[in-house]
Amino acid sequence: MFVNSYPEVPADEGxxxxxxxxxxxxMVVAFRFQAEGAEGKLHRHIHVQSTYVESGSFRFSINGSEFVVGPGDSFVIPSNAEHGCVCLSPGTLIDTFAPRRDDFL
Incomplete structure (x- = not known):
């Protein structure tokens, strides 16, 4: 049986x-936002990303288009698209990356 042995580490403030x-x-990664206003700063990467909102609510920006998501919502971020989010209420995002984000290991 596989047991997750990866530590929880700071990503951005909060x-x-x-x-x-x-x-x-x-790769599957949990991002936990502790407070309203915490940000996933605008960035881009070569990986295709799928995001599932486990809990909380977030305002996302993808290539300049903004939208709000909440529990149960999911969407795909294309390779090299500039994206980021602001936490509107604390919660967790589950992100899947293809291929793996080696910079997270």
Missing amino acids: VTRQVLSENSDL
């Missing part, structure tokens, strides 16, 4: 990141 599972083709 945000932690924990790798839940990974191999070279795919």
Whole structure:
């Protein structure tokens, strides 16, 4: 049986990141936002990203388009799209990356 042994680490102010599972083709990561106003700063990467909102609410920006998401919502962020979010109420995002984000290991 596999047991997750990856630690929870600081990501941005008020945000932690924990790798839940990974191999070279795919990675699943939990981002936990502790407070309203915590941000996932605008950034881009080569990985395709799928985001699932486990809890909380967030305002996302993808290539300049903004939208609000809450529990149960999910969406895909294309490769190299500039994106980020602001926490509207504390919660957790589950992000999947293809291929794996080696910079998170």
